[in-house]
Amino acid sequence: MAGEWKALLLDLSGVLFDGRKPIAGAVEFMRRARRCGRPLRFVTNTATKSAQTIVEEMRQMGFEVRPDELITAPRAAHDHVVARRLRPYCLVHPAIRAEFDDVDQNAPNCVLLGDARDELNYRNLNRAFRLLHAGAPLIGIGRNRYFMDEDGVMLDTGAFIRGLEWAAGVEAVILGKPSPDFFAQVVASTGFAAADCLMVGDDVEADVAGAIAAGLQGCLVRTGKFRPGDETTLPDGARVIDRVAELPLPTS
8 A cells, every 4th residue: 555645645733843843754754755746735724823934934944845735724714704705703813813804704694713722712702602602603723632732732623613512502614624625625736536645644533534534545643642542543544654754655
């Protein structure tokens, strides 16, 4: 199975770097992967940094990346609300709020929830709940349980989405991993079929299981948020490697 992929999709934090430090061998691996001439996509649910900031920070760490190779959950959420002419109550991180400046947010008729950190307080969550209770849809930027930062494990948006779903009796639309629609969008950008694309991540549910459920190949790395025992929950066909630098590259 190794080396059969035609397009490589990579999660960022926990796979290529932790905080602002590249994971051992990741920079050189990406140089070798790029020389293969296969499509590369950097796929992230990160909702605390703009796409421009992510690209700039990756370049500072030594990763070569083009803006068109980066596909983020916030951008998918933006396109979703615009296409449906929704007016979101944006409960998102201040760093990405400007990415929704072109969206009408007056008299909100939906809730857009991301990793808003300290703004995920009772007042704001209760406003979101009231909108949902009145019939507004809930749109989540990713559904991860937690992520790994330079300070350690960090609670992610999934817990707050689940809480609002339960309280308001709604089901969120998720933009980002593990949404099949999000993976389909990423796959379409490569020009290959889903079965020809390999997703590499440190999150069993969002990265690997989500990708395989969407028809892609999946590979778990033992870095980032990985914890011993995660391998036992992987779906059939998933690969496991210690770090991304060990991923076999195509020879032709």
